Amino acid sequence: xxxxxxxxxxxxxxxxxxxxxxxxxxxxxxxxxxxxxxxxxxxxxxxxxxxxxxxxxxxxxxxxxxxxxxxxxxxxxxxxxxxxxxxxxxxxxxxxxxxxxxxxxxxxxxxxxxxxxxxxxxxxxxxxxxxxxxxxxxxxxxxxxxxxxxxxxxxxxxxxxxxxxxxxxxxxxxxxxxxxxxxxxxxxxxxxxxxxxxxxxxxxxxxxxxxxxxxxxxxxxxxxxxxxxxxxxxxxxxxxxxxxxxxxxxxxxxxxxxxxxxxxxxxxxxxxxxxxxxxxxxxxxxxxxxxxxxxxxxxxxxxxxxxxxxxxxxxxxxxxxxxxxxxxxxxxxxxxxxxxxxxxxxxxxxxxxxxxxxxxxxxxxxxxxxxxxxxxxxxxxxxxxxxxxxxxxxxxxxxxxxxxxxxxxxxxxxxxxxxxxxxxxxxxxxxxxxxxxxxxxxxxxxxxxxxxxxxxxxxxxxxxxxxxxxxxxxxxxxxxxxxxxxxxxxxxxxxxxxxxxxxxxxxxxxxxxxxxxxxxxxxxxxxxxxxxxxxxxxxxxxxxxxxxxxxxxxxxxxxxxxxxxxxxxxxxxxxxxxxxxxxxxxxxxxxxxxxxxxxxxxxxxxxxxxxxxxxxxxxxxxxxxxxxxxxxxxxxxxxxxxxxxxxxxxxxxxxxxxxxxxxxxxxxxxxxxxxxxxxxxxxxxxxxxxxxxxxxxxxxxxxxxxxxxxxxxxxxxxxxxxxxxxxxxxxxxxxxxxxxxxxxxxx
Amino acid sequence: xxxxxxxxxxxxxxxxxxxxxxxxxxxxxxxxxxxxxxxxxxxxxxxxxxxxxxxxxxxxxxxxxxxxxxxxxxxxxxxxxxxxxxxxxxxxxxxxxxxxxxxxxxxxxxxxxxxxxxxxxxxxxxxxxxxxx
Numbered sequence: 001x002x003x004x005x006x007x008x009x010x011x012x013x014x015x016x017x018x019x020x021x022x023x024x025x026x027x028x029x030x031x032x033x034x035x036x037x038x039x040x041x042x043x044x045x046x047x048x049x050x051x052x053x054x055x056x057x058x059x060x061x062x063x064x065x066x067x068x069x070x071x072x073x074x075x076x077x078x079x080x081x082x083x084x085x086x087x088x089x090x091x092x093x094x095x096x097x098x099x100x101x102x103x104x105x106x107x108x109x110x111x112x113x114x115x116x117x118x119x120x121x122x123x124x125x126x127x128x129x130x131x132x133x134x135x136x137x138x139x140x141x142x143x144x145x146x147x148x149x150x151x152x153x154x155x156x157x158x159x160x161x162x163x164x165x166x167x168x169x170x171x172x173x174x175x176x177x178x179x180x181x182x183x184x185x186x187x188x189x190x191x192x193x194x195x196x197x198x199x200x201x202x203x204x205x206x207x208x209x210x211x212x213x214x215x216x217x218x219x220x221x222x223x224x225x226x227x228x229x230x231x232x233x234x235x236x237x238x239x240x241x242x243x244x245x246x247x248x249x250x251x252x253x254x255x256x257x258x259x260x261x262x263x264x265x266x267x268x269x270x271x272x273x274x275x276x277x278x279x280x281x282x283x284x285x286x287x288x289x290x291x292x293x294x295x296x297x298x299x300x301x302x303x304x305x306x307x308x309x310x311x312x313x314x315x316x317x318x319x320x321x322x323x324x325x326x327x328x329x330x331x332x333x334x335x336x337x338x339x340x341x342x343x344x345x346x347x348x349x350x351x352x353x354x355x356x357x358x359x360x361x362x363x364x365x366x367x368x369x370x371x372x373x374x375x376x377x378x379x380x381x382x383x384x385x386x387x388x389x390x391x392x393x394x395x396x397x398x399x400x401x402x403x404x405x406x407x408x409x410x411x412x413x414x415x416x417x418x419x420x421x422x423x424x425x426x427x428x429x430x431x432x433x434x435x436x437x438x439x440x441x442x443x444x445x446x447x448x449x450x451x452x453x454x455x456x457x458x459x460x461x462x463x464x465x466x467x468x469x470x471x472x473x474x475x476x477x478x479x480x481x482x483x484x485x486x487x488x489x490x491x492x493x494x495x496x497x498x499x500x501x502x503x504x505x506x507x508x509x510x511x512x513x514x515x516x517x518x519x520x521x522x523x524x525x526x527x528x529x530x531x532x533x534x535x536x537x538x539x540x541x542x543x544x545x546x547x548x549x550x551x552x553x554x555x556x557x558x559x560x561x562x563x564x565x566x567x568x569x570x571x572x573x574x575x576x577x578x579x580x581x582x583x584x585x586x587x588x589x590x591x592x593x594x595x596x597x598x599x600x601x602x603x604x605x606x607x608x609x610x611x612x613x614x615x616x617x618x619x620x621x622x623x624x625x626x627x628x629x630x631x632x633x634x635x636x637x638x639x640x641x642x643x644x645x646x647x648x649x650x651x652x653x654x655x656x657x658x659x660x661x662x663x664x665x666x667x668x669x670x671x672x673x674x675x676x677x678x679x680x681x682x683x684x685x686x687x688x689x690x691x692x693x694x695x696x697x698x699x700x701x702x703x704x705x706x707x708x709x710x711x712x713x714x715x716x717x718x719x720x721x722x723x724x725x726x727x728x729x730x731x732x733x734x735x736x737x738x739x740x741x742x743x744x745x746x747x
Numbered sequence: 748x749x750x751x752x753x754x755x756x757x758x759x760x761x762x763x764x765x766x767x768x769x770x771x772x773x774x775x776x777x778x779x780x781x782x783x784x785x786x787x788x789x790x791x792x793x794x795x796x797x798x799x800x801x802x803x804x805x806x807x808x809x810x811x812x813x814x815x816x817x818x819x820x821x822x823x824x825x826x827x828x829x830x831x832x833x834x835x836x837x838x839x840x841x842x843x844x845x846x847x848x849x850x851x852x853x854x855x856x857x858x859x860x861x862x863x864x865x866x867x868x869x870x871x872x873x874x875x876x877x878x879x880x
Contacts, residue, residue: 045831396824397839397847403822404815408800409865411825411834411858412847423844434843604800670802690802 002028003418006062006361007425007447009333010354011550013384014368014485017347021367023354025338026065026447033062033358035339040351040366041472043453043465049364050472051453054352060339062358067424067446070221071297071329072209073257073273075289081199081254081281083233088157089119089129089197090244091207091229092171092304094322095222096435098125098146103327104220105154106229107210109203117197118210119156119166120222121146127188129156129166131197138194140164148224150185151304153244156197157236163193165236169245171304199231207257207273207291208325218294221327223435227303228321230256233280247305254278255289260321261300261313268313269299269574271547296331296441296551298324300574302567311569314577326433330426331551332445343367349375349482351382351471353453364452366464371482374499377740378481380471381497383509384444385486385516385542387463388552391448392419393428396458407604407672410458415449425449429554430563438564443551459603459645460638466507466719469637470533473722473729474504479736490515490544494522501527502739507534507719508646511542511554514578517588524593524708529739532712533719533732535697536561536598536646538590541583543575557581560678561601582678584654592655595702596712599649600695602673606644606717607666607689608634609699614661619746620701622738623663623711623731631667632727638720642728643669645716647697659747660702666715669696699731703747711735780873783810787875792867799862814869823865828854834861836868 008025015021025033035057041050081087089106098121109116109132118130125145131138140163146152151171159165168188204211207229209218234240234252243250256276261268273291281289300313303322313320341354349371353364368382395402396410397420403410419425426446427439450457451464461469474481481504489496490513497503497519509532512520517538524530540560545551556562557571560582573580583590590597611629614620633642643666650656669689679694680687689695697714704710721728738745786806794807803811820841826849828835836853840846853868855861870876 047830394843398819398843400818401816402819403824404812407815409823409825409862411827412837413827413830417826417847420840421844421846671808672801 003421004028004361005418006031006033006356006358007363007449008338008356008365009445009447010365010367011445013366013444014370014487015343016370016372017343018345019343021341021343021354022337023339023341023365024065024333024335025060025062025356026335027062027358027361028064030061030063031359032059033356034059035341036355037341037343038353038355038364040353040364040453040468042468043455045456047454049453051353051355054347055344057339057341062338065333065335066217067330067333067335068217068219069295069330069424069426070209070218070327071293071295071325072218072221073207073259073291073293074218075205075207075275075291077199077201077203077205077289080201081231083198085233085252086158086235087197087199088155088232088234088236088240089117089229090153090155090232091119092151092227092322093154093224094149094151094304095121095125095146095224096148096437097223098148099123102220103222104206104208104210105222105226106207108197108199108205110211111213113203115198115200115203119154120220127154127166127168128190129164131164131195133195136195138164138192140166140192141190142166142168142188143190144186144188146188147185153241155236155241155244157232157234158196159191160235160237163191165191167236167241169241171245208297222325223327223433225301225303225322225324227259228256229259254281257291258321259299259323260303261317263317266577267546268577294331295329296548297326297329298437298440298574300570300572302569306569308569312572312579314572324437326435326437328423328427328434329441330424330446331441331443331548333425343369351468351483363447366451368483368485370484370488374482376480376482377501378479378504378736379484379497379500379502380474380481380504381489381506381509382467382483382485383463383506383511385490385511385513385544385552386506386509387448387451388442388444389429389511389542389554390450390463391428391442391444392426392446393430393450394419395430398431402458405601405603406459407602407670412458413456415452415455419449429552432564438556438566440553440555441545441551442554443548445550461720463506463508466638466716469722470504470507470719473719476723477733486512486516487544487549489519494519494526497523497528498526501742502529502531502736504531504736505534505537507716509534509537510539511552512538512583513543514541514576517583517593521593524704524710525706527707529709530594530711531735531739532594532710535648535714535716536601537648538583538593539598541578541580541586543573543578545575555580557585559585561598561676584678589655590648591651594648594710594712595656595660595700596648596650596698596714597654598676599647599697600673600675600689601646602669602689603639603645604670604672606636606639606641607668608632608641609643609664609697610667611664612662615663617661619703620661620663623701623734625734626730627727632731633721633725635725636717636721636728637724638717641668642718642721642725643697643715647673647695648712648714649694649696650698650700656700657702660700662698663701664699666697703745707744709739709745711739779813783813783873784875786810787870792870792876795866796863799859799866814866823868825861825865832856834858836861836864
């Protein structure tokens with residue numbers, strides 16, 4: 001039985017007053033929903049949200065919406081492909097989880113169509129070729145299952161003696177070093193008598209899936225890599241299979257599709273999959289057989305020819321001819337719009353939501369409303385890229401280590417059960433795909449149920465709910481802010497920040513593009529003043545997808561505090577070509593930018609801070625004015641203190657400016673707080689905060705040569721202490737007030 | 748176990764493809780159970796009751812490390828059945844889209860009690876404590 005729910009998403013997150021917003025909604029059953037625009041405050045643990053009603057919109061009818069997950073390529077065919085001898089379908093493939101269910105590599109015709117064919121792996125992992133022609137039907141099935149991690153040439157078609165045949169021939173130079181191919185890889189072959197395949201007009205062709213009976217849908221998706229799928233006018237015989245396995249182009253090839261790297265890029269890949277037509281098809285009725293890539297398979301991945309020498313797809317594009325398809329990929333739920341709403345033209349900048357209520361259910365779809373023109377000298381940079389990286393994470397349900405990381409048994413809430421049961425709403429960049437490979441893409445065109453004010457992570461407030469504590473506190477203290485988002489910063493660069501003297505970060509701005517990092521640096525160099533009220537920020541390089549900017553791309557590489565590792569040779573971003581990973585390994589440490597950088601994480605209980613000598617430095621005395629000391633920050637919503645969750649540290653060896661002032665450091669952290677893995681060359685005992693002085697949070701202040709300044713709290717939990725711990729309030733207010741004052745900072 | 752030839756050797760297919768890491772894991776779990784059995788005492792259980800989260804004695808910390816690193820399939824967890832007021836001991840499915848088992852009767856009105864209930868239930872399931880402890 002489907003759990004009761006009412007969920008939705010909007011086409012955009014970052015908007016301005018007067019914008020039209022398209023709303024997509026779904027529910028467990030048909031219902032009528034009321035839609036209100038509200039200004040968001042804090043979401044309380046009990047489920048109440050402190051929010052201000054702005055306006056109501058007409059009720060909408062909500063129906064259960066279908067989401068088609070799984071990446072694939074759809075090819076619309078206008079005319080029948082002429083075949084003289086026999087149609088053969090081929091592809092190179094590396095399955096990653098053969099067996100358990102049928103998976104389609106190449107298919108023509110909807111399920112139930114009069115004429116259709118399928119090339120794929122059956123539920124035992126064996127290759128099969130099925131042709132259905134009216135009442136006639138045949139399936140040729142290979143005898144041996146294919147081996148995960150091994151490359152094969154796969155062909156299905158007509159045998160020399162007539163009838164259907166399927167062959168999976170292992171490739172001689174498979175790069176088995178990464179593979180699960182730890183046992184013998186054998187050919188797999190099967191024959192059966194029956195009808196021959198055709199490609200009829202107005203019947204779609206799919207790569208890595210098959211068209212479902214329902215209009216526009218697809219299923220039986222493939223998990224693994226595919227390269228150079230092709231159709232031939234040829235019998236499937238030794239000549240064809242040997243030519244494929246040897247890497248030779250069949251002289252009888254009709255058309256093939258290029259899933260690999262665009263050698264003339266950037267862009268290195270796109271959603272259009274180009275078709276290479278043979279001379280026989282050029283000029284026929286085939287204006288184009290280009291495919292449409294759906295649900296974002298991982299591109300720029302190692303192919304059958306990869307030798308393990310070059311790891312940058314731009315240098316050897318011919319070795320990166322594959323795409324990695326996953327049955328749980330998702331780039332867009334593609335639901336029909338339920339409503340289109342107009343935002344009030346004079347809507348002040350702020351964090352809002354479209355609140356959708358019906359049948360005792362509620363969902364809030366956040367909207368980050370920018371100012372049309374700067375309306376304050378202070379901006380809050382909402383870390384929407386980081387929200388996306390965590391979107392619909394399943395730590396408690398899927399993560400073997402979630403409890404160890406948290407230092408406590410995870411507590412699940414209704415939304416966690418809903419997310420666990422509705423996998424069609426997609427994964428986060430902290431999840432792995434069903435085949436164990438890391439999730440590279442995350443899209444906002446789906447319900448993102450952990451980006452809701454009342455959401456609590458298994459470790460407490462995280463991302464938006466934590467940032468709303470900051471937003472609410474700023475409002476309570478009369479500090480007007482303009483809202484900006486990562487999406488805007490990536491689009492506009494430092495120009496976006498230029499009007500603001502002071503910019504405040506979110507609590508966990510972990511992911512940045514190169515453009516974003518450049519922009520913050522340029523703005524600081526021009527005199528900007530940054531209040532970094534968080535930790536583990538400016539940590540990973542990521543990218544926005546160029547064609548689908550509602551989607552981010554993360555490649556974790558092989559180091560850092562990581563939920564998964566990239567495959568060998570797959571650390572360059574398909575969106576930009578850049579080497580991905582931690583900024584500290586790319587020559588731009590967070591310490592250089594903010595004075596602090598990732599040091600440790602814990603989560604069971606938060607600690608407090610102890611003031612240090614530099615807090616009395618006359619240049620920094622304004623920061624702790626009114627704080628009696630020697631300690632502060634011993635209370636808060638997040639773990640009961642201001643120093644907690646993830647922590648950043650002052651470290652001259654990693655780039656903290658030598659003249660930076662170390663104002664305060666954490667105290668009272670538990671043994672569950674441990675040094676970050678990227679700093680541990682060897683695994684030794686004694687890396688907890690009880691044993692290692694480098695597992696800590698630091699408050700650091702620094703004025704840059706151009707007059708710009710950075711104040712860093714070194715802790716995600718800081719925002720949770722706002723409004724709870726008077727000294728944390730005082731320090732935060734002191735810094736923001738002084739930063740807003742145009743008078744030069746003493747240094 | 749014998750095969751068709753009367754031999755006690757496993758079949759070739761089974762011999763070739765089985766992951767032998769499981770053999771080592773079984774040995775390891777046996778050894779660890781013995782080690783933990785020596786640590787689990789009444790005072791250790793009381794220590795957890797008083798302080799389910801945070802720093803613990805070396806003995807309790809060792810027991811918690813073993814509990815926390817269990818694979819997610821069948822692992823005990825908590826479900827907040829009434830927001831901020833009631834917590835239920837549940838068992839995780841470990842399989843995507845398969846509902847977690849919420850059929851257990853164990854509900855608690857404080858999070859600390861619920862955390863301790865999970866701790867005790869795990870000890871019982873490992874044979875390291877009686878169900879009455």
